[in-house]
Amino acid sequence: MTTRLARARQFGTVIGLLVLSAVLWALSPHFLTVANLLNIAQQTTINAVVAVGMTYVILSGGIDLSVGSIVALSGVALGAALQSGQALPVALVVALGVGVACGLVNGAIVSWGRLPPFIVTLGMMSIARGMALLFTEGRPVSGFDEGFRSLATGRVGFIPVPVIITGVVYVIAHVVLTKTTFGRYVYAIGGNEEATRLSGVSIGFHKTMIYAVSGLMSAVAAIMLTARLNSAQPIAGMMYELDAIAATVIGGTSLMGGEGSLGGTLVGALIMGVLRNGLNLLGVSSFLQQIVIGAVIIGAVLVDTWLKPRAGRG
Amino acid sequence: MRRAEWRTSVAIVVLAFAVAGLSCNRAAPAADDKPTVALVLKTLNHPFFVDMRRGAQEAADRLGVNLQVQAAEREVDVEKQMQIVENLIQTGIKALAITPSGSREIVTALVKAKAANIPILIVDTRLDAKAAADAGVQTEAYIGSDNYAGGRLAGDHAVKVTGGKARVAILEGIPGHETGDSRLRGFRDAVKDTPGIAIVSSQPANWERDQGFNVFQNMLQAHPDIDLVFAASDLMALGAIEAIAAAGKTGKIRVIGFDALDDAKKAIAAGTMEASVAQFPSEMGRLAVEGAVKVIRGEKLPADIMVKLEMVTKDSVKQ
Numbered sequence: 001m002t003t004r005l006a007r008a009r010q011f012g013t014v015i016g017l018l019v020l021s022a023v024l025w026a027l028s029p030h031f032l033t034v035a036n037l038l039n040i041a042q043q044t045t046i047n048a049v050v051a052v053g054m055t056y057v058i059l060s061g062g063i064d065l066s067v068g069s070i071v072a073l074s075g076v077a078l079g080a081a082l083q084s085g086q087a088l089p090v091a092l093v094v095a096l097g098v099g100v101a102c103g104l105v106n107g108a109i110v111s112w113g114r115l116p117p118f119i120v121t122l123g124m125m126s127i128a129r130g131m132a133l134l135f136t137e138g139r140p141v142s143g144f145d146e147g148f149r150s151l152a153t154g155r156v157g158f159i160p161v162p163v164i165i166t167g168v169v170y171v172i173a174h175v176v177l178t179k180t181t182f183g184r185y186v187y188a189i190g191g192n193e194e195a196t197r198l199s200g201v202s203i204g205f206h207k208t209m210i211y212a213v214s215g216l217m218s219a220v221a222a223i224m225l226t227a228r229l230n231s232a233q234p235i236a237g238m239m240y241e242l243d244a245i246a247a248t249v250i251g252g253t254s255l256m257g258g259e260g261s262l263g264g265t266l267v268g269a270l271i272m273g274v275l276r277n278g279l280n281l282l283g284v285s286s287f288l289q290q291i292v293i294g295a296v297i298i299g300a301v302l303v304d305t306w307l308k309p310r311a312g313r314g
Numbered sequence: 315m316r317r318a319e320w321r322t323s324v325a326i327v328v329l330a331f332a333v334a335g336l337s338c339n340r341a342a343p344a345a346d347d348k349p350t351v352a353l354v355l356k357t358l359n360h361p362f363f364v365d366m367r368r369g370a371q372e373a374a375d376r377l378g379v380n381l382q383v384q385a386a387e388r389e390v391d392v393e394k395q396m397q398i399v400e401n402l403i404q405t406g407i408k409a410l411a412i413t414p415s416g417s418r419e420i421v422t423a424l425v426k427a428k429a430a431n432i433p434i435l436i437v438d439t440r441l442d443a444k445a446a447a448d449a450g451v452q453t454e455a456y457i458g459s460d461n462y463a464g465g466r467l468a469g470d471h472a473v474k475v476t477g478g479k480a481r482v483a484i485l486e487g488i489p490g491h492e493t494g495d496s497r498l499r500g501f502r503d504a505v506k507d508t509p510g511i512a513i514v515s516s517q518p519a520n521w522e523r524d525q526g527f528n529v530f531q532n533m534l535q536a537h538p539d540i541d542l543v544f545a546a547s548d549l550m551a552l553g554a555i556e557a558i559a560a561a562g563k564t565g566k567i568r569v570i571g572f573d574a575l576d577d578a579k580k581a582i583a584a585g586t587m588e589a590s591v592a593q594f595p596s597e598m599g600r601l602a603v604e605g606a607v608k609v610i611r612g613e614k615l616p617a618d619i620m621v622k623l624e625m626v627t628k629d630s631v632k633q
Contacts, residue, residue, distance in 0.1 A: 033404065039397075043400070139489050152422075229393060230419065231418050231419045233390075238388065238391070280398055281401055283405075285383075289387075
């Protein structure tokens, strides 16, 4: 039942994306061009990757408000490592390590401190942001070599490198979520934590790992963002948590946990990317854009709740 | 099941059309053959940029060009600003005027504008010269005020009104921004040769009014004997004025701001604020559009088009 329902929901989201695209195609002659579609793909990558971690966390019944701050902290760690002359692979490992470490701290406190994830990650949001500002004295770290920047500016064939990175991330994350026991436990913990614990699963360990995944994804996003801006800003990533939650929710993942998919999240992120792009092309004021995006978020969840009690009969 | 799918689809179709309906009336101007000039601002929720847009719009109407004004939701969101530039390039704009949210970061997007042969005019905040040169980005002109000179103006005024003897606090903007850094450098350079002026505290309040209040309240706790505060923007200065009032010290601490916003002028007239350095954002907007139109016609612009600065004090605000 649940999987059929999820599939129906995802189908609806895809239709939504297609209809939105059709409307924009009708309204703007600039929308459906190869260059513009590549722009959308590239502009969606950062939110899409952060949303992977967010989907894991929300599927397990949690929330991670610290992702944006972790993007900033990982970014400045990466920037500092590169500027101190470290080799690129070393700097990347430093960035990923910082992200994972923040996630592990989040997860450990949620698991063994028995605090609500909202509180723990709200605290981490402030701590990681403060550390990024303290570490850089508030100043951006900028100016990197071409090799690193190609992570954002490079292309394989005609496809931008960040799009490829995002694709690889989604494939791996999807396989882990659907084909491994860890993935099963993500759903199980979100569906019924007590039952999962009684069946002998170490909830603490798995939750910690789930938040670590979220930290890791924030770090991957930080690498792409730093390469894109040619600068690591301690104030980067503000409000990314809300964009990631929005993509996840539009994609049909239930905030109560246990239901949802990464495919849905990717489509959710694309809907947001297409909307922002289209509203830019049409010259809609940024104030109106916020209203539209807010309406889409509420609309998508409204559809969810509308659909649920009827699905059994339908 | 099928009914559920159907319902979802219908709901999203309705939503999409709602979106389209909202957007429709805004999409019209691109239809005629007037050239379109894009003005990308840092944000539209600051009076400074709202004034700039007004000046730009008046010039665009007068010169018969379409003006597309876009801005990120938050002033510091340079990634969003890059997206806006990338998207505008697709719409076939003939010139791009931009107030960079990040002097270095925005260069990447400008490379793309240049590749599309779109002339670029920089407004208000300068590009980082080295980053632009490294990326091979040439711009048509810089239009703005000399923030360093404005800071000096404020510093000279501080020395004059205090008789060269004061304990001074500074409210900084977001660190690492060229605009704020230049104002602070100008102020510090202007007061540094006056031995009686001591800068007792200098902290960022990130351009915001509420942070100006909080930060200055904390400064007053640590240094109750502050005589004068220089805020790198009026919003922070207005916050500081509230903090001074809350401490019951109105009239005992002089406040010098920057931007000469309407609220600041009222405060100056009321005597709660000493002075503010006036910039003329609507002039910047006007000159940006006029410059863009000249460039489209193939004319050359001077590298720097400077907009005047003025010290607004109680005497000048009355006029």
